[in-house]
Amino acid sequence: MSLKRKQGPLYQQIQKILKDRILHGVYPLGSIIPSEPQLEKEFGVSKMTVRGAVQELAQEGYVQKKSGVGTIVMRNTSHQKLSKGKRFTELLVEEGQKLEKKVLNSRLLTNNTGTEEYGLYGPHRQRIERLYILNGQPYIHLIHFLAAAALPGGGKEEMNGDIQSLYDSLEENDILLENFKDRFFVEPAAPEVCQLLKIPPGTHVLKRLRNSFDGEGRLIEHSIGCYNTELHHYLVSYDT
Structure with a gap:
């Protein structure tokens, strides 16, 4: 998937895409999202960019990293006003x-x-x-x-x-x-x-x-x- 630099930092764009996938059941609750190498390949970005996106998701409570397992979806509902x-x-x-x-x-x-x-x-x-x-x-x-x-x-x-x-x-x-x-x-x-x-x-x-x-x-x-x-x-x- 191609990203556009004029639409903001790349890690934020990836974070939004991953969050959307979680909210819409593409990555169900309790499932493991693709690994960092897989995301690097999909979006054509560096490891640090992917890591920043996943860290943002973790801070919002959507995912949690577990050693030896991967990054697990912990929440799939939004707290937005809408x-x-x-x-x-x-x-x-x-x-x-x-x-x-x-x-x-x-x-x-x-x-x-x-x-x-x-x-x-x-x-x-x-x-x-x-x-x-x-x-x-x-x-x-x-x-x-x-x-x-x-x-x-x-x-x-x-x-x-x-x-x-x-x-x-x-x-x-x-x-x-x-x-x-x-x-x-x-x-x-x-x-x-x-x-x-x-x-x-x-x-x-x-x-x-x-x-x-x-x-x-x-x-x-x-x-x-x-x-x-x-x-x-x-x-x-x-x-x-």
Whole structure:
């Protein structure tokens, strides 16, 4: 996997990737993450860079090194403020599911590419299309539209689309989402979505439209999700 130096220190980028894998069940609770030599080869970095990334994870309580055994995953839940927005994926991981996220495409949009109907005004926006894969099978097709306020350089630069947790990345950029408004309905999936989810043409799916707002009431994200609930039900957990 290639890293980009302009996105920060390499050890921090690796730490974020490993943390995302833990939170999404790629490295389950109690499992051993790849060895330092394996991570050096995967990311093309030095031993010290990998060691720094693993030490960061250990300080946060996600992993623990055990002599003669390896580095073991000790925690797989996040303490971030955005737990409400991420609760569904956390439930899947707590069930022992393995959830992977594949970026299909990511690009900047300008005024003439038209997402104003979603309320995302401004000179630039970003569109990120992703496919969630549950235990090796396509499960959710998601398209995110991010407002310019959420992007580096005031919207002139793209957020890294190759990420597991979009909400974590927003929070790391000091964008705190305080309110989510979801709308659900069932309708036949578009032909290209059926193909991606590997379901018969015209299959009805659960569709979720989400608007995410910051503390000032600004719309930061609009997303469109199509869920193959035949593979797994959509679960909502309300904290009391």
